[in-house]
Amino acid sequence: MTQSKLWGGRFSEDTDAFVEAFTASVGFDQRMYAQDIAGSLAHAAMLQKIGVLSAQDLTDIQTGLAAIKAEIESGEFEWSVGLEDVHMNIEAALTAKIGDAGKRLHTGRSRNDQVATDIRLYLRDACTEVEQELIRLATGYLDLASRNTDTIMPGFTHLQTAQPVTAGHHVMAWFEMAMRDLSRLQDCARRMNQSPLGAAALAGTTYPIDREMTASTLGFDGVCLNSLDAVSDRDFVIEFCAFAATTIMHLSRISEELVLWSSAQFDFIALPDRFCTGSSIMPQKKNPDVPELIRGKSGRVTGHLMSLLMLMKGQPLTYNKDNQEDKEPLFDTIDTLLGSLRAFADMVPAIEFKRESLISAAKKGFATATDLADYLVVKGVPFRDAHEIVGKAVGAGVEQQRDLADFTLDELQQFSPLITADVFDILTLEGSVASRNHIGGTAPEQVKHAVAQGHQRLSAAKQ
Numbered sequence: 500m501t502q503s504k505l506w507g508g509r510f511s512e513d514t515d516a517f518v519e520a521f522t523a524s525v526g527f528d529q530r531m532y533a534q535d536i537a538g539s540l541a542h543a544a545m546l547q548k549i550g551v552l553s554a555q556d557l558t559d560i561q562t563g564l565a566a567i568k569a570e571i572e573s574g575e576f577e578w579s580v581g582l583e584d585v586h587m588n589i590e591a592a593l594t595a596k597i598g599d600a601g602k603r604l605h606t607g608r609s610r611n612d613q614v615a616t617d618i619r620l621y622l623r624d625a626c627t628e629v630e631q632e633l634i635r636l637a638t639g640y641l642d643l644a645s646r647n648t649d650t651i652m653p654g655f656t657h658l659q660t661a662q663p664v665t666a667g668h669h670v671m672a673w674f675e676m677a678m679r680d681l682s683r684l685q686d687c688a689r690r691m692n693q694s695p696l697g698a699a700a701l702a703g704t705t706y707p708i709d710r711e712m713t714a715s716t717l718g719f720d721g722v723c724l725n726s727l728d729a730v731s732d733r734d735f736v737i738e739f740c741a742f743a744a745t746t747i748m749h750l751s752r753i754s755e756e757l758v759l760w761s762s763a764q765f766d767f768i769a770l771p772d773r774f775c776t777g778s779s780i781m782p783q784k785k786n787p788d789v790p791e792l793i794r795g796k797s798g799r800v801t802g803h804l805m806s807l808l809m810l811m812k813g814q815p816l817t818y819n820k821d822n823q824e825d826k827e828p829l830f831d832t833i834d835t836l837l838g839s840l841r842a843f844a845d846m847v848p849a850i851e852f853k854r855e856s857l858i859s860a861a862k863k864g865f866a867t868a869t870d871l872a873d874y875l876v877v878k879g880v881p882f883r884d885a886h887e888i889v890g891k892a893v894g895a896g897v898e899q900q901r902d903l904a905d906f907t908l909d910e911l912q913q914f915s916p917l918i919t920a921d922v923f924d925i926l927t928l929e930g931s932v933a934s935r936n937h938i939g940g941t942a943p944e945q946v947k948h949a950v951a952q953g954h955q956r957l958s959a960a961k962q
């Protein structure tokens with residue numbers, strides 16, 4: 500069905516039906532209806548103040564837009580592909596309702612500054628929602644860490660047993676990732692909060708508009724200072740997606756750990772049943788679906804960031820229709836990230852570290868070898884020589900399938916006569932972690948301190 504176009508004046512034939520559907524964005528940009536209406540209300544109030552609209556026009560526009568909003572929210576509103584996008588659908592409906600005042604609304608404005616405004620408003624709200632989930636997740640990390648400040652587990656490099664650490668310390672590493680993500684989010688939310696409204700198509704407008712007024716009505720911190728940039732800039736979308744890709748990359752890394760750790764081979768943690776699913780054929784299976792899926796979804800979010808960078812890289816100033824392609828990747832990024840954060844924030848505090856199993860894992864793989872070398876250094880052996888001596892002891896342990904702590908004092912003294920009975924204090928896992936007692940170290944005392952500070956840092960970050 501052909502609908503009369505709001506821009507139909509200079510055209511002598513109807514748009515090709517396929518082209519109409521192909522170029523339309525209403526299928527996905529209608530989710531910005533509330534922002535579009537808020538922008539129109541702010542613009543109309545400003546036009547009335549500068550004398551372009553009468554008081555009656557303004558009242559009609561306000562009443563009309565309120566009715567349209569209610570129709571959209573109740574599902575009665577009929578979206579038309581022929582009207583291309585959310586902006587023209589709402590404008591046409593307004594004119595159908597209130598007549599000429601509806602046609603005057605678009606004075607001193609273009610869809611170019613309108614869409615740029617709508618996306619900023621939409622994304623600003625999304626940032627607030629994402630921020631809340633991220634804070635909830637960070638709080639979950641603190642909670643999990645505080646319950647495991649003295650839970651000992653093997654720490655890894657190259658996925659080989661390296662040195663014993665506390666599980667609380669490991670979880671606090673996740674917390675640090677989340678805090679950096681939060682700071683990136685807040686930074687990008689602050690930078691995006693500038694109003695493009697008034698830039699019109701690209702060059703500004705001949706009407707004596709009050710940009711500060713519309714900006715402050717809409718809760719922006721200020722106005723975009725160059726009209727050409729205002730309509731064509733999508734940096735704020737890219738920045739958000741870069742933040743999102745980094746955040747979900749972190750979730751993906753942590754997911755990988757959760758998947759490994761919940762396997763029978765590692766047996767480090769139990770994930771609550773409500774975050775897992777079973778197998779239709781293997782009755783014993785409990786699959787860590789949530790972390791697996793989030794690991795998978797990280798690829799999609801990273802892909803959206805790449806799409807947006809590619810979308811922008813070839814565009815000359817100012818607005819180009821290409822920009823319509825910004826919305827689907829952005830919306831999917833928001834949805835995917837919010838869902839992933841929500842699932843993670845729900846799941847993390849319910850993770851249970853299996854203490855016994857972690858201790859026996861930490862005992863495998865000579866996790867306290869560095870402690871023995873450090874012990875010899877204190878006794879005056881140069882570190883490289885100490886490394887060599889302990890290497891020999893580890894070699895003997897591998898051959899005889901015994902941990903360093905299983906050797907007798909006599910046996911240890913074969914490797915160095917400087918070893919005395921106090922060596923067993925440091926060959927234990929507890930001794931090993933407790934001795935790394937400095938800021939950022941794995942000692943239970945430090946982890947408790949880090950958790951307490953984490954709470955303070957988080958409440959300061961909430962602003």
Ligand code: ARG
Nearest residue numbers: 524528584610611614822823
């Ligand atoms: N639907 C368009 C978009 O999403 C709105 C702006 C279109 N402006 C234009 N002059 N065609 O970017």
